[in-house]
Amino acid sequence: MAEPTWQETLRLRLVERNARESSYAPVIEQYRRLAQQTKLLKERNASLLRAMGSARPNPSSSTVFVPGTGEDNPVRAAYIASLESQISSLRDELATVYKTQGQNAQRLLAMNETLREKEEMSRVDSESLRKSRDEIAILRKKVEQHSELMSEKDRTAQILHDEINTLQLELSQIEERNQTLTKDNAKLLQRWLDAKQAEVNRMNEANDFYEDLQTRRQAALNKQAGANGDDMGDAASTTTNGSGNGEDRRETGSATTTDGTPSLAETDVNLTPNG
Template sequence: MTENDYRQKILERLLERNSRESGFHEIIINNHRILERNLELKSENLALTVENEKLRNGLGVGDSAAQARIQVLEKKLLDKQEELTDMHKRKGDNQQMIIDLNVKVTELQKQLELKNNSLIEQSRLIQSLKAEVQMLTTKVGKLEELNSTLKDEHTALHLLHCSLEEKLRKTQTENSHMVERLMKFKAKDAEKMNEENETFLRFGSLFSRKKNDAMKRELAEAARDSSVSSPLPINEDLFSGAYGNASNVYFGDEIPNRVHLQFDAHDGEVNAVKWSPLERIVATGGADRKVKLWDVGKGNTFELRANLIGSNQAVNSLDFDSTGTLILGTSNDFASRVWGIADHRLRHTLTGHSGKVMAAKFVGESQKIVTGSHDRTLKIWDLRSKACVETKFAGSSCNDLVTTDSSTIVSGHFDKKIRFWDTRSSDSSTNDIQLQGKVTSLDLSKDCHYLAACVRDDTIKIIDLRNNHILASLSHDSFKVGCDFARIAFNPDCSHIAAGSADGSLYIWNVNGKLVSILKDHTVSIQAVSFHPFSSILASVDRAKKCTIWTHV
């Protein structure tokens, strides 16, 4: 508001006040008139009084005319006195009215002053708001310019994206043709290797050392030639170190192909299965909050060895220690528990996570444990002190984990990453591997060289841990991962991988990427599988209470 506007506003307010208070002027004028009239009446009264006295003194008693005139004058005097009294009364009323009006005027002046102060404040506020509006108008103009620029960039990027998508489709088509050709060559290589292996097994004791060396070289060359589709390189430990002389090599050709046993393991969904490292005891964990130990080593029968209780919600994963004397289970109640195998007693309850614990493993020794949770952390526990000794902050919920040695932990996460942790360091993970889907499960080869990862995009990745390189991707058109924690497993010699599908089928691939077998017995999604550590026996569990033991004919 300008100075002229402000003065005009004050003038209007004064004129309004004058029009509102104009009655005071008339009252004051009337009051002055009354006072003047009062003075006149006093003068007249005084004159009449003097004249009355003169007449009283100058006239005789018998003068009747004078007496009458006196009475008239007295009456007139009384009337004037009454009029004077009335005027005094009206004067008092007017004075009281003036006092009241003065009080009202004072109050109105105070209100006017408050209004004027508010008007000044509002004027200042209007000025500040005008400045802010100007600033925001300028900012909006800049944002509109920026928005226009971004739109142009988005249009350009969209065109680039469309061209890249078209290029990707062409590349995928070419790749599928190349994969088909490659699979044909691989099938021929596999048939040749199988023939050589069978010949080697049948007549290995008759071959000379020179012939043995030549055969190994041929196998290695065949493996190198087939590395286009990223198979596992031949590991000579599988042929000699772990299984003795070449004549006694175990190639893992025996894969399960029939149902040996099937039974209802729990009252609800079965989430976890694990073989004991010492005997044919298979452990299962389910939604009924129990961990059960089953003896399946007596012919075609099974026996419930123990019913381990203590969990308050569903059991998610299981792990035996290396001695087979302890079993570790995780639960949706934010805790992990350790039971003794011999006495079936609950030894430890580990609490500290703020979300359900999805996976846990013994680390190197039986007194150290690592757990992974939906609260986006990994915790390392010391069973001697029954306390958490370290917390790793992953930034994403952990679905599964494995341990390669006493100091290295590998974890699979909801954010599609595989993370590597060193327990000797408090630093964050390094050399993360980014995949194309959520990681549901991890399994490690016995020599700790190869990692299998089940991914929610319905593939299984084989990773060489020595250089963090993805060697192979296993998939099938009908294979679908059933849940976010579906567990897969290597067989004992790490030549095959088993995984359950959402339709209840059990898929087995060799590590070179060839689908070897599809086993059908379950009718609902398979939650987890586990190979016996020293044989080709396989256990699988599903959502319909079932546990199935598979063997080779």
């Protein structure tokens, strides 16, 4: 699991501070060792000087001192004490070195563990980065496909828009034609109705004229029937020639009357209800 950002920043700043502060640590350590060695040497020299001051003179010479001629030589004792002190100091230093080495080993283990965790985190981050790059590549392809699809849809929409404009223009023209045809049909229908009304009026006039002729014909027939009843005795005494002449007169009378007007029979034959 990745550490929070502020913790990682704090850790990096502490590492930078430790590196900055420990940059002169080897020089300081050398100076410390040099000072400790100088102190030991000064103590050793002081011990030797004290031992020389308290040493006995040699019986054979008044000026030369021979160290180590006696078992209780103070120079030798001081030298041994100095060496023992130096050995003790070196042992303490060695213990300190071992302690520091142990601490360094612990720090090395901790750093190795941290390094392993960082490597694992780096591996996880690398895998996540690889997956993210793959997803980005897939998303880019989808974006390109969507862009192409939108371009195609825009072209299709433009084509449809042009077709709609064309159809609207055609529709407006058709509506204008329909309006014109509607007006023409209304005019034609009105003319047809007027013609039919005139025809109906003519037929009504013809029917009225026909009925009038029928009435006049009936009146003439009734009048002729009365006249035939009065002349029936004279018709029986006529001769054969006279009867022939009478037929001629009846045939002629069927065409014209005595005053020269057309008879009713001819009028019925020539006139129809349609005029």
